[in-house]
Amino acid sequence: MILLTFSLFPPLLTATEFSFGNIRLPKEPSFSVTYQDLFSLSELQSVKVSWNEKSYGFGISHFGTSLYREMSFSGSYRLEIDNAFLMIEPSLLFLTQKDEDNLGFDADFMMGLSLKDYGIYLNAFHPFSWIRNNTIPIVTELCGVFSNEWNKVGFKLNFTEGWGISLGFGYCLKFPNFTTTLGLLTNPLIPSCGVSMDLRKIRFSAGFQNHPDLGLSETVTVQYRR
Secondary structure, eight states, X not given: OHHHHTOSOOOOOOHHHHHTTTOOOOOOSEEEEEEEESTTOGGGEEEEEEEEOXXXXXXXXXXXXXXXXXXXXXXXXXXXXXXXXXXXXXXXXXXXXXXXXXXXXXXXXXXXXXXXXXXXXXXXXXXXXXXXXXXXXXXXXXXEEEEOSSEEEEEXXXXXXXXXXXXXXXXXXXXXXXXXXXXXXXXXXXXXXXXXXXXXXXXEEEEEEEETXXXXXXXXXXXXXX
């Protein structure tokens, strides 16, 4: 069933990350709303509202329809020591399927080094989880990002339990108030692209991916940066 293939609480990325080879980036202080439409199917629509400060944050996300619904209520805490950081993101999970309600929990981790032009991050999604008397498949990622005044280049090595290894590549061309982004995912081979525009403290972003068999997906993010 296609719906179950893309469920079980995957991390909902912002439009910029979605178009940047699905490479997750460290959060900045902001309030944001992200909407995602996978393969133009109403059953695979998601929305997430996030509020992040420098050291902590909160979020709520919703996926699916009345037939199959996933909701997540999350918090995050970020600890910094010099150029190193550790972020912990625990979540309360709520799943409804065929009139059956399930409660669960999850904990994600992100750690790495942030330098002036470089960053390297290790992400672990669902290393501790429980729902429906079972666990959620673990996802681990090693990401590297180089950024300067005009460009940003990223790389990701991903391993998903029960699925295998995949790679992600991203490139972003930066202008003062406008950026364009390209990306590529493997296993399967999925190209991506996106744009973003800054109007004072508000950033509008749109990202697109084209699956070779399932078609086009879109993600839109509106972000207020403090």
